[in-house]
Amino acid sequence: MVPRGAELAPSSWDRRDPLGEEQLEAAPFLVHRYPDRALLLATDRCASYCRFCTRKRWVGQGPSPTPTDLDAALAYLAAHHEIREVIVSGGDALVLADDKLAALLAQLRAVGRLDVVRLATRMLAFAPTRVTAALLGVLRAHLDVAGAPALYLLSHFNHPRELSAEARAAIAALVDAGVPVLNQTVLLRGVNDDRAVLIELFRALTRLRARPYYLHQCDLAPGTEAFRVPIADAQALYGSLRGELSGLSIPTFVVDVPGGLGKVAMGPSALVGEDDDAVVLRGSRGQAARYPKR
Ligand code: SF4
Known part of the structure; x- marks a missing residue:
């Protein structure tokens, strides 16, 4: 969170809009990159x-979406039948006051065909007391409506030290209320690019019923080169987690391909060779074996 002088020396790889979201904005504050999902920057x-x-x-700088903008985004969702899932993000979905969040959830229910609404938030780490009885009431009231889309909460924890007692209580309250928690972690040089730190984080999240979902390679946002772990080092670090962590505890390591080309999994490949009859696969402990092609 603390600005550093290194940010003032941009890399030639930096991009103002690393994920090409502006060119994919199908309606005001609505990014439609993948066919069945849309991102609402609420x-x-x-x-x-x-x-x-x-x-x-944009985050923290505006402009903020107006009610008219949100109505136009909702109209796009209603008209595009291929969309089954909406990620409400920003900024932070839980910055919205309870009444605004309740109204937005009602509008999303009114779309009529959504399977899932994801709420993306950093509140569980930074302001876990946001998870009040009133907020849980809003979420439960949504889930109580017949046919309402499932709710998932997308949290953002990068280090086990962010899992304060209050954060743990907030995760438990959400899961107990019927809102599964999925966690995203950004791999950050000098912060969490450490095998022991990541193992501790992912084990603790799993224990708290917050499923480690994505480990992100840092995007090419301006001034962030000092945070980026060289990709080969990141793959090796991620590879070292396999075999140590169960499938439940290990997130998918992803890179968002610059220019809006979408996420790709970037774990080290298990495929290390092939011949006419078999592929050669390397197991999580490093030994290789042949597996028949047919
Ligand atoms: S929590 Fe997410 S949206 Fe908010 S400043 Fe951090 S990366 Fe950006």
Whole structure:
């Protein structure tokens, strides 16, 4: 969160809009990159202002969506029948006041065909007391409506030290209320690019019923080169987690391909060779074996 002088020396790889979201904005504040999902940027405000934020061009700076903008985004969702899932993000979905969040959930229910709404938030780390009885009431009231889309909460923890007692209580309250928690972690040089730290984080999250979902390579946002772990080092670090962590505890390591080309899994490949009859696969402990092609 603390600005550093290194940010003032941009890399030639930096991009103002690393994920090409502006060119994929199908309606105001609505990014439609993948056929069945859409990203609703419901507020530019955030619980945290991460120096590595992929949307630092906008987050905390505005403009904020107006009710008219949100109505236009909702109209697009209603008209595009291929969309089954909406990720409400920003900024931070839980910056929205309870009444605004309840109204937005009602509008999303009214779309009529959504399977899932994901709420992306950094609040569980930065302001876990946001998870109040009133907020849980809003979420439960949504889930009580017949046919309502399932709710998932997308949290953002990068280090086990962010898992305060309050954060742990907030995760438990959400899961107990019927809202599964999935966690995203950004791999950050000098912060969490350490095998023991990541293992501790992912084990603790799993124990708390917050499923480690994605480990992100840091995007090419301006001034973030100092945070980026060289990709080969990141793959080796991720590879060292396999075999140590169960499938439940290990997130998928992803890189968002610059220019809006989408996420790709970047774990080290298990495929290390092949011949006419078999592929050669390397197991999690490093030994290789042949597996028949047919
Ligand atoms: S929590 Fe997410 S949206 Fe908010 S500043 Fe950090 S990276 Fe950006």
